[in-house]
Amino acid sequence: MRWSQLFIPTLREDPADAEVPSHRLLLRAGYIRQLAAGIYSYLYLGQRSVLKISRIIREEMDRIGAQEFFLPAIHPAELWQESGRWDQLADTMFQFKDHGGRELCLGMTHEEVMTDIARGELRSYRQLPQIWYQIQTKFRDEARPKSGLMRLRQFIMKDSYSFDIDEAGLDASYKKHYDAYCRIFSRCGLDYQIVEAHSGAMGGSQSHEFMVVSDAGEDHIALCVKECGYAANLEKARSAVKPVQDLDGDHAPEEFSTPNIRTIEELVAFSKTGPEHMMKAVVYVAPAADKDKKDEVVLAFVRGDHQLSEAKLADALGGATVRSARPEEIQQTFGAAPGSIGPLGVKGVRILIDEAFRGRRNLISGANRDHHHIRYLTPEKDFTGAYHDLREVADGDPCVRCGRSLRVASAIEVGHIFKLGRRYAQAMGLRVLDRDGKEVTPIMGSYGIGVERILTAAIEQNHDQNGMCPPRAVAPFEVVLTPTNLKDDSIRQAAEQLYAELRQTGVEVLYDDRDERPGVKFKDADLIGIPLRITVGRKVGDGLVELSERSTGVRADAKIADVVTLVRSRYCG
RNA sequence: CGGGGCGUGGCGCAACCUGGUAGCGCGUCUGCUUUGGGAGCAGAAGGUUGUGGGUUCAAAUCCCACCGCCCCGACCA
Numbered sequence: 001m002r003w004s005q006l007f008i009p010t011l012r013e014d015p016a017d018a019e020v021p022s023h024r025l026l027l028r029a030g031y032i033r034q035l036a037a038g039i040y041s042y043l044y045l046g047q048r049s050v051l052k053i054s055r056i057i058r059e060e061m062d063r064i065g066a067q068e069f070f071l072p073a074i075h076p077a078e079l080w081q082e083s084g085r086w087d088q089l090a091d092t093m094f095q096f097k098d099h100g101g102r103e104l105c106l107g108m109t110h111e112e113v114m115t116d117i118a119r120g121e122l123r124s125y126r127q128l129p130q131i132w133y134q135i136q137t138k139f140r141d142e143a144r145p146k147s148g149l150m151r152l153r154q155f156i157m158k159d160s161y162s163f164d165i166d167e168a169g170l171d172a173s174y175k176k177h178y179d180a181y182c183r184i185f186s187r188c189g190l191d192y193q194i195v196e197a198h199s200g201a202m203g204g205s206q207s208h209e210f211m212v213v214s215d216a217g218e219d220h221i222a223l224c225v226k227e228c229g230y231a232a233n234l235e236k237a238r239s240a241v242k243p244v245q246d247l248d249g250d251h252a253p254e255e256f257s258t259p260n261i262r263t264i265e266e267l268v269a270f271s272k273t274g275p276e277h278m279m280k281a282v283v284y285v286a287p288a289a290d291k292d293k294k295d296e297v298v299l300a301f302v303r304g305d306h307q308l309s310e311a312k313l314a315d316a317l318g319g320a321t322v323r324s325a326r327p328e329e330i331q332q333t334f335g336a337a338p339g340s341i342g343p344l345g346v347k348g349v350r351i352l353i354d355e356a357f358r359g360r361r362n363l364i365s366g367a368n369r370d371h372h373h374i375r376y377l378t379p380e381k382d383f384t385g386a387y388h389d390l391r392e393v394a395d396g397d398p399c400v401r402c403g404r405s406l407r408v409a410s411a412i413e414v415g416h417i418f419k420l421g422r423r424y425a426q427a428m429g430l431r432v433l434d435r436d437g438k439e440v441t442p443i444m445g446s447y448g449i450g451v452e453r454i455l456t457a458a459i460e461q462n463h464d465q466n467g468m469c470p471p472r473a474v475a476p477f478e479v480v481l482t483p484t485n486l487k488d489d490s491i492r493q494a495a496e497q498l499y500a501e502l503r504q505t506g507v508e509v510l511y512d513d514r515d516e517r518p519g520v521k522f523k524d525a526d527l528i529g530i531p532l533r534i535t536v537g538r539k540v541g542d543g544l545v546e547l548s549e550r551s552t553g554v555r556a557d558a559k560i561a562d563v564v565t566l567v568r569s570r571y572c573g
Numbered sequence: 574c575g576g577g578g579c580g581u582g583g584c585g586c587a588a589c590c591u592g593g594u595a596g597c598g599c600g601u602c603u604g605c606u607u608u609g610g611g612a613g614c615a616g617a618a619g620g621u622u623g624u625g626g627g628u629u630c631a632a633a634u635c636c637c638a639c640c641g642c643c644c645c646g647a648c649c650a
Contacts, residue, residue: 012599012611013585017643037642089650109650143574143648151649218649446650466610485608519610526610537609546609 001477003512007044009033010524020216022459023148025468029528031476038145038153045528046455048476050156053188053454054135056473057158060184064176066131066160071113073137077103079112083427094139106139111424111446114161118442119430125165128432128442129173133160135451147216149452150412156452162445163425165434170419170443174206177417177447181210185414188454189471191461195221197416198235198311207418209233210449211411212457221411222393228402235311238389239397239406241303244276247362251376253344258373262339264304267373271364275304279357279365279377281341282308283325283333286317297325297333300352301343301365302391309392316352316388334368342366342374343383351385358387412457413450420444459529462551467527469551477510478572480530484518484537494545494560495536501564507572526550532571534563 009030017034018024026032031046042050058068077095080086086093086105094106107113114132122128135158142153149155162173178194185192190212197209211221211233222237224230232238261267268275279301286296298317302308314322330338333349342365343351357363361378379385395408422441424430431439455474462469472478479502483495495511502509510530512521518537525533535546545563548555558566 009583011584016579016585019644034642085650092649111650140649144646146644482609487608517608517610517612519608519612522610524611535609 001510003510004514006510008524008528009043010527018148020147020150020460021463022150022216022456022468025459025463025527025529026148026455029468031528032149036153038142038151040149040152040154045476049455049470049474050451052476053451053474054156054158056187057135057184057449057451060180060187061131061133061158061160063183064131064180066133066180069132069134071107071110071134071136073107073139075105075107075113077105079116080105083112083115083424085112092140092142094141107136108138108140109157109446109448110134110136110159111161111420111444112428115424115428115430115444118163118425119428122163122430122432122442124432125434125440128163128165129169130163131160131173131176132163133158133447147218147456149456150216151218152452155450158449158451160447161420162447163430163442164445165432165440165442167443170445173445174417174419177445178208181415181417181447181449184449185210185454187473188458189462189473190414190454190457192414192457193221193223193231193411195223196232196236197418198233198315205419205421207416209413210415212414212461213409213411214457214460215410216456216460217410217412219411219413220408222397222406222408224399224402224404225407226399226402226404228399228404230399230401230406234393234408235309237393237406238400239391239393240400240403241356242398244360246277246360247376249362251362253374253376253382255367255369255372255374257371258340259371261371261373262337267364268304271373271375273364277363278304279343279363280304280306280308281343281366283330283338283341284310284313284322285325285329286322296350297329298322298350298352299341299343299346299385300354300390301357301385302354303356306354306356306391307394308390312388312390312392313352316386316390336366336368336370340366340368340370340372342368343377343379343385344368344374346383351383352390353379353385353387354390355387356391412453412460414453414457415447415449417447418445420446463529466523468529469531470529472531472572475529475531477530478508479532479534479567480510480512480525482512482518482521482525482533482535484521484535486513486515491536491540494540498534498536498545498560498563502567505564505568507564507567532567534567 011028014024015027018027030043032040032042034040077086093108097103138157139154142151145151145153164170164173193211195209195211197207220234222232222234261270264275264278264280282300284298288295300313327338334341345368357379363377364373364375365377367374393406397406399406422443425441425444431441434440458470458474459468481499483491486492499511531550533548543560544557545560546555547558
């Protein structure tokens with residue numbers, strides 16, 4: 001393509017609204033323009049990158065035998081009411097009415113539509129397994145879109161769904177996706193991590209997320225610094241605890257005065273005891289499912305130097321959504337203010353204890369009386385509760401698997417696979433006959449990839465002061481051909497000829513035939529991140545051009561006669 | 574949804590506090606010169622100052638309401 005005829009609106013200055021590097025560069029390089037919060041137009045370069053990413057995904061999905069569909073973005077409300085998600089997801093779904101008053105929504109995902117097709121057509125175990133996928137625009141009315149293409153209200157997603165007759169079949173479909181995803185992200189040039197994931201309110205038994213470590217990411221993961229391979233989403237990550245030496249002796253619990261002591265920190269200073277000997281009481285409320293029932297107050301304990309994980313607490317309570325209790329609720333339930341809450345004498349409140357307290361003794365906690373705490377508390381002897389893993393892993397905690405340190409990092413979620421189970425199939429009446437002629441409910445898997453997030457992650461991982469340097473697989477062109485001065489006949493002729501030859505041999509080449517000074521062309525080429533530049537300049541008289549690699553900055557002269565072969569073999573093979 | 578910030582030619586900003594009819598840089602257009610890292614000179618075009626209302630002789634500027642965008646937090650199948 002001839003640059004002079006293309007629309008590549010590069011910007012010299014940083015746009016005021018862009019903070020993270022990928023957003024800034026996508027705007028500056030003329031890949032995208034914003035239409036509204038979380039809604040972007042993909043211009044020529046952006047669309048080329050998106051198409052290249054989509055093509056890679058398509059190839060790898062086809063390779064595992066997945067079949068591509070194209071499904072509606074507009075869905076009738078009834079479909080989502082059947083699965084129960086119309087109300088459940090009302091806050092993040094674009095819902096609207098047509099002229100006749102019929103309720104519709106823009107699809108945020110396609111479990112319902114896929115399952116609807118399946119229930120109408122799949123009759124026999126002989127038709128299974130099936131893997132169906134699509135690459136489609138999804139819509140979510142995010143409470144807070146942010147960071148360019150990181151969190152969008154309209155975005156492109158590859159989503160696939162597997163239907164199997166039994167668990168073993170699902171395992172196989174899951175494994176196929178796992179492997180396909182590895183190939184996809186590797187081909188896109190991403191340095192990624194696979195982490196065990198929390199399957200969330202969707203249910204499901206097993207789940208992995210494909211994460212790209214980046215400061216711009218909004219997820220948090222824990223990674224073992226050694227090669228034991230442990231990696232998990234922070235919502236699910238576990239850590240070991242270093243053994244703690246408790247105070248010996250068989251003491252009875254003893255209340256003591258702690259005037260104006262409310263925080264663990266103050267208590268540590270006051271009692272001259274380490275926080276690992278304290279039971280931090282955290283009070284939560286699980287709102288009642290029915291309006292007739294009362295909200296349930298729960299009391300959770302984590303070690304003084306640990307943090308409670310709300311996700312784990314919610315899991316321990318069977319997937320309920322929880323909120324922290326208000327001070328007046330705490331006062332009413334325990335007869336004391338937050339900061340003085342403890343396990344003794346508590347009635348009618350569920351008590352959850354973090355695993356880290358197993359086998360511990362002579363601990364300190366609140367006395368349920370203002371300005372008082374209790375020491376010599378021993379779980380199981382003095383009070384009981386259910387043990388659960390409740391604490392959030394902190395940077396530097398020992399790895400559960402190998403005991404080395406865990407690193408907590410922020411990351412971009414580019415893919416997510418999980419075993420859905422039978423929830424949708426059941427709710428929507430998908431049944432097939434098995435070998436014995438008995439009706440059974442197939443088991444499903446659901447697998448997603450965020451297309452824009454691959455682009456975002458690729459840029460977050462690969463950029464410098466001059467612009468982006470995306471991997472070749474996602475860059476909009478493979479080569480930029482840059483004549484330094486088109487008014488010089490020998491330069492122009494050499495460039496024109498190279499352009500023709502490169503195109504002929506199938507190299508994706510962007511020919512910068514603009515009447516601009518060399519500096520402008522170099523800056524633009526660096527900004528938009530074309531992996532290889534061929535500069536046709538002053539050495540053309542000696543039969544030489546210059547090759548320079550965007551990502552490394554390495555430059556070398558090459559004979560004009562050899563360039564096409566060289567480029568094809570070394571750079572665009 | 575809570576907190577904070579910002580809306581002025583295409584982009585980045587100034588003028589607002591202290592009211593007097595909008596200015597700078599970049600970009601754009603024309604001409605000449607220049608040509609290996611965002612050129613120089615000369616000339617030119619381009620703005621209902623987010624929207625609506627109010628105060629005033631007079632509003633980008635003061636007041637009220639609304640809309641939009643960004644950031645932090647909550648939320649995130």
